[in-house]
Amino acid sequence: MLSTSMSDLLDMKMMLLLQSEKVMYISKILSCAVIITLLSIIFDKDKTSNFFVWASLTAFSTLQFSRQSKVNFNQIIGNVIGSIIGIVIWVFMTHVSAHHLYYINLEYWFLILGIFVTTLLCIMLNHSEYCGIALSSFLIVTIYDVAHHTIEGALSRIFFCIIGCLIAYLVDFISRQIEQKWLFYKSQD
Template sequence: MPPLSLQSFAKIVYVIKILLCAILITVLSICFNQDQVSHLFLWGSLTAFLSIQADINRKVNFSQVIGNLIGSSIGVCIWLLISHFSKQHSYINIEYWLLILGIVLTTTTCILLKHAEYCGIALSGLLIVTVYDVTHNTFEGALWRILFCVVGCLVAYITDAVVRYFIPHLKNGLYK
């Protein structure tokens, strides 16, 4: 059997990282979200999957967590504006305009803080916090979604560290 190419090995490692993230978040959801109304699985998985790197030479950078917190923080502010204006005015599209404002603020903040490369994860955090389902249309729900984003980032970070620990052993076993 011919040895795997480095590209094939990297793809297999990426699939393993995604599966480990899914398993960890599933276990956390079962343990801490038994009523299944907080959507830890959904928001945590989404954040973890966006944070995991397909390239085995690039690891999850802690700046991605910072980017996520930037987007989540701006998301809470935008959520407060949406909550306030949707009760005050009957403008049908005010939510969309406020979301666009959040997108502009998040992108600008990332660029000004020299984190432009993590703008995508910051925008994901923004949307996760501001776009909610009907069961969590509260400030507390927005704060929970921030926590779920952080959990997703931490799961991705831990998964990446564990897999990186085993990569040299796997490479040595495959490429002797």
């Protein structure tokens, strides 16, 4: 009888923990959305820089659901690596496009080259955990700038992604501080 009630108590505690983890994750996502929206309203009133898109995508993919997994800066490193390689490949593509009639077909070969170089660099740095983020950044920077024929989009995207990562880190840090204080006060009761 005692073991059953102890087991029920543990099950109930685990259920509450899981529920609080879900609530915490939702609150972190919403906090990031509110902060990024406010910054977008202040700095991107015309919605021309796509700050909201790049910062929110980065922030949302940076936040971790599990309490045990803290936000780390692999997102920033992956974004910077992918974006820099994207800029370099973009420069090659624009240079070749001025001299070649079959530019659209060469674009795909440059994209494959960029995918290879990005993957190789992440593996050589022994950080395959941010290879997917780096590849996404590479493709977003390269494809965005090929369509718009401007390098400013790539440079601003790097900056916006770093801001998104920092916002996610700040929100995660503050939520952990609040949770620790709550647990401390709860243990005092």
